[in-house]
Amino acid sequence: MNNEIPVQEGYSGEYDIIVIGAGIIGSMIARELSRFQIRGALIDKEPFPGFGVTKSGMAQIHSTDFCPPGTLKGKLCLDAPAKFKRLAGLLDVTYREVDELWLALESSQIANIEAAKERGEGHGATGYEIIGAERIRELEPHVTEKAVSALYIRGLGVIHPTEWSFALTENAAQNGIETYFNTSVLNIQKAENRQYVIQTSRGAFKTKSIVNAAGLFADEIAWMVQDHHIRLTLRKGSVAILDKSVSHLVRHMIFGTFSETHSQNVAPTAHGNLILGIHYTKTDNKGDTSVDREGIEKIMKLARELVPALSKRDIITSFAGIMAGNTMTGNGDFYIAPSEHAPDLIHVIAGAPGLTAAPGIAELVVKMLSDAGIELEEKKAFQEKRKGWPLFSAALLDKQKEMIASNPKFGHIVCRCEQVTEGEVTEAIHRGAGTLDAVKHVTRAGMGRCQGGFCGSIVLGLLSRGLGIPPQEVTKKGGRSFIAEGAMGE
Amino acid sequence: MKKDDLDLAIIGSGPSGLAAAVKARQKGIKNLVVFERDERPGGILPQCIHSGFGLEKFKEELTGPEYANRYIKMAQDLGIDIQLDSTVLELGKDRSIKVVSENKGIRTYNCKTLVLAMGCRERARGSLDIPGTRPAGIFTAGQAQRLINIEGLMPGKEAVILGSGDIGMIMARRLTLEGAQVKAVLEILPYTSGLIRNEVQCLHDFNIPLLLEHTVAEIHGEYRVEGVTVIRVDQRRNPIPGSERFISCDTLLLSVGLIPENELTKMAGLAIDLSSGGPYVDELMETRTPGLFACGNVLHVSDMVDNVSLEGELAAEGAFLRINDKGYVSGGIIDLKADSGISQVVPQRCTRERDVWLNLRVRDPMGKMKIHVGDIMKTTFASARPGEMIRVKIPKKALQELGPADTTLKLRCEEV
Numbered sequence A: 001m002n003n004e005i006p007v008q009e010g011y012s013g014e015y016d017i018i019v020i021g022a023g024i025i026g027s028m029i030a031r032e033l034s035r036f037q038i039r040g041a042l043i044d045k046e047p048f049p050g051f052g053v054t055k056s057g058m059a060q061i062h063s064t065d066f067c068p069p070g071t072l073k074g075k076l077c078l079d080a081p082a083k084f085k086r087l088a089g090l091l092d093v094t095y096r097e098v099d100e101l102w103l104a105l106e107s108s109q110i111a112n113i114e115a116a117k118e119r120g121e122g123h124g125a126t127g128y129e130i131i132g133a134e135r136i137r138e139l140e141p142h143v144t145e146k147a148v149s150a151l152y153i154r155g156l157g158v159i160h161p162t163e164w165s166f167a168l169t170e171n172a173a174q175n176g177i178e179t180y181f182n183t184s185v186l187n188i189q190k191a192e193n194r195q196y197v198i199q200t201s202r203g204a205f206k207t208k209s210i211v212n213a214a215g216l217f218a219d220e221i222a223w224m225v226q227d228h229h230i231r232l233t234l235r236k237g238s239v240a241i242l243d244k245s246v247s248h249l250v251r252h253m254i255f256g257t258f259s260e261t262h263s264q265n266v267a268p269t270a271h272g273n274l275i276l277g278i279h280y281t282k283t284d285n286k287g288d289t290s291v292d293r294e295g296i297e298k299i300m301k302l303a304r305e306l307v308p309a310l311s312k313r314d315i316i317t318s319f320a321g322i323m324a325g326n327t328m329t330g331n332g333d334f335y336i337a338p339s340e341h342a343p344d345l346i347h348v349i350a351g352a353p354g355l356t357a358a359p360g361i362a363e364l365v366v367k368m369l370s371d372a373g374i375e376l377e378e379k380k381a382f383q384e385k386r387k388g389w390p391l392f393s394a395a396l397l398d399k400q401k402e403m404i405a406s407n408p409k410f411g412h413i414v415c416r417c418e419q420v421t422e423g424e425v426t427e428a429i430h431r432g433a434g435t436l437d438a439v440k441h442v443t444r445a446g447m448g449r450c451q452g453g454f455c456g457s458i459v460l461g462l463l464s465r466g467l468g469i470p471p472q473e474v475t476k477k478g479g480r481s482f483i484a485e486g487a488m489g490e
Numbered sequence B: 001m002k003k004d005d006l007d008l009a010i011i012g013s014g015p016s017g018l019a020a021a022v023k024a025r026q027k028g029i030k031n032l033v034v035f036e037r038d039e040r041p042g043g044i045l046p047q048c049i050h051s052g053f054g055l056e057k058f059k060e061e062l063t064g065p066e067y068a069n070r071y072i073k074m075a076q077d078l079g080i081d082i083q084l085d086s087t088v089l090e091l092g093k094d095r096s097i098k099v100v101s102e103n104k105g106i107r108t109y110n111c112k113t114l115v116l117a118m119g120c121r122e123r124a125r126g127s128l129d130i131p132g133t134r135p136a137g138i139f140t141a142g143q144a145q146r147l148i149n150i151e152g153l154m155p156g157k158e159a160v161i162l163g164s165g166d167i168g169m170i171m172a173r174r175l176t177l178e179g180a181q182v183k184a185v186l187e188i189l190p191y192t193s194g195l196i197r198n199e200v201q202c203l204h205d206f207n208i209p210l211l212l213e214h215t216v217a218e219i220h221g222e223y224r225v226e227g228v229t230v231i232r233v234d235q236r237r238n239p240i241p242g243s244e245r246f247i248s249c250d251t252l253l254l255s256v257g258l259i260p261e262n263e264l265t266k267m268a269g270l271a272i273d274l275s276s277g278g279p280y281v282d283e284l285m286e287t288r289t290p291g292l293f294a295c296g297n298v299l300h301v302s303d304m305v306d307n308v309s310l311e312g313e314l315a316a317e318g319a320f321l322r323i324n325d326k327g328y329v330s331g332g333i334i335d336l337k338a339d340s341g342i343s344q345v346v347p348q349r350c351t352r353e354r355d356v357w358l359n360l361r362v363r364d365p366m367g368k369m370k371i372h373v374g375d376i377m378k379t380t381f382a383s384a385r386p387g388e389m390i391r392v393k394i395p396k397k398a399l400q401e402l403g404p405a406d407t408t409l410k411l412r413c414e415e416v
């Protein structure tokens, strides 16, 4: 996964398509492109896929009830749960089905959920139901007694977005897409023969076409090709994660009210914690993912309005992500369009729910590239399946025994909170998880209640061994984020 | 009824688990196994290479590893089966356990009695809501201790320590001795939360600045910690705006509390006492499930390893009585309740069968004070702090003199 490209005078080859950004959207696009007979590459500045906005969302696969009428996002989100469910089988990743309950906490709010129903159905979604207080209680006994009515949507889901981004890039790579991590795009020039030269921190790439899926940095990429009309608007969304011991309190993704400063939401995560959100604040700093005390108080207050039994005591961690809007569409819609100067450079500017829309976006981008004259001929040998590795904690007893028989390291618990084994961690490292954070995201070692207090140094040792570097060179998240500042006595 | 595979299973080989094992074997319990998830026995002790252990138990000042080694040797001499690298994944309400390890795979045992001795974990950053970035260089004190003492790695060169728990203060000294600069130890309370002994020997003796009524307002640095903003707090622990100050550092250590690790306990259906953090027990450390005992830091966080070992021995006595179906209780149970000035009591109830050792903590620091055990006895102490456990013995005789209707003893304290 960490293909070293030679830093060189000339080019590392000529590509048909290069995707910039390996978030959920870029990874989905790369995997979709890998069906075709092209030479393609996926480039990201982070050491691992999904480490931009993708890693810090609520991770929910929605229906179309949040999408205003006539929007592109409404079109792209339609049938998203079914698409994710199918992909989960192919890619061997977690997709947890969760139903939505959008609550009206007083009768004046009933109009909101009725409007949401109309909105969602307007895009073609089906299976919506408005239910009363009694039914709400049956479905979700711990919800506030104030709930008078709810929009009930079945068959949605939650995922772990970094796990998915990783699986998608692996599958793309299996099908010939080259992946380059730790590789920042610095500049883009137009060369002869309608080609582009992408200058990166690790050498130059020559390509016929480009997909700009750089998320929060898509504006900066656009400016490199003189598309100065691309402007993002940013706000920070803060969320909190609770200890698994209270997970029984909530089974649905529960929504309440929405405003400039919040989306009131409590839901299960793919791995069985509860997530609370979202408190918004203004920011103009793309790296601002800090959460302050006031933010936590706000999140907790919002959550307790929906489920009073939740408590601040159960928070194991909190984090924030930057949500990108844009000034080009006005109504909060996505902006997915070719450059003003050339049809073979596509900008993908998707805010929320960009995760949900990712499969739809990938299909759209492929069509746009084909319309731009890029030859896309299907490969016969496309391998649509990717194999993950077994999760010890989720396996049944017989399967656990089988795992240990095949590799005794599956019997060594490294992370006690999430019951992650050495076998899983070693496999993840072998397949490209080269930092503490990457290992944490794909194996969950360190994601539990003690937040790596116990397993951190064990994973550090496994990384050092797996990567063949001294432990003091192991990082938390690439760059100079060294865990230790040297060996003793240095 | 399923036949029991083990008379006694002990989960954890820290000082409480090992003491329970040694005592149990000395009492004649043969069919016993200690399960330890780590690759070495001793629990947290092997990384505590400072001295101060064993003053009561062995009448000499030992280091953590030395203290552990005494017990490990005793256990070995007695031929006790300590299964290492063995994590107990599940504990059933029926006292069955599921264990996994690399070399033995998965196995399950039905146990006649069990001693829970899993210890505790450190409170992490996530549960503290410290604002700021998420760089490398933030460690719990125990993590840093492990890094230095076991892995031979330096966590950083310039550190700020948040919290004045014992491990935090010990690490302040350790880092200083290793050539790092400890720029400050911050404590949100007006007094340190660990032992006075550690405050003097680890901070004052090394001229490490101790900032009481201070906390971290923000963490800075993108890849590695570059500094912290510290802030003063008022009497109600609210930050005082305008008192912020930046301290540059590459490391932030957290020593802000320990949490008993009771995930298995909860799995077995036992309720947790929110003031102690552990299950409710009687004077022989038996939980509300007969045959299931708990001791050491899983029960309540102790500041003296000697007490922890004693608790393990008591649990072994209890297990012995249960295994041999000896009359365990008679004469009515007495509830032991924290009253004014007292924040926690372990055990939370007792029988009238034997002397009872109470472990208490006061809510606030005090000068000379008296502890009242109901109306039956009182003891005077020169001083008391929340960070120090107070031990009071109620003699069996006093308990037996109580009337049958006396089913509660309230523990309270007053300054004198």
Ligand SMILES: Cc1cc2nc3c(=O)[nH]c(=O)nc-3n(C[C@H](O)[C@H](O)[C@H](O)COP(=O)(O)OP(=O)(O)OC[C@H]3O[C@@H](n4cnc5c(N)ncnc54)[C@H](O)[C@@H]3O)c2cc1C
Binding pocket: A020, A021, A022, A023, A024, A025, A026, A043, A044, A045, A046, A049, A050, A051, A052, A053, A054, A055, A056, A057, A058, A059, A060, A061, A062, A183, A184, A185, A186, A213, A214, A215, A216, A217, A218, A237, A238, A239, A278, A320, A321, A322, A323, A350, A351, A352, A353, A354, A355, A356, A357
């Ligand atoms: C708090 C919050 C909650 C959310 N909840 C949901 C939800 O429940 N459901 C939902 O559908 N959506 C949700 N979203 C939105 C969703 O997370 C995003 O729309 C989605 O993740 C965007 O994916 P992306 O691939 O475009 O962006 P990113 O994940 O940011 O990917 C962009 C990638 O480009 C790389 N990159 C940038 N610049 C360069 C460069 N110069 N060179 C090389 N690489 C570069 C970055 O490193 C990054 O990996 C939420 C968002 C937030 C903030």
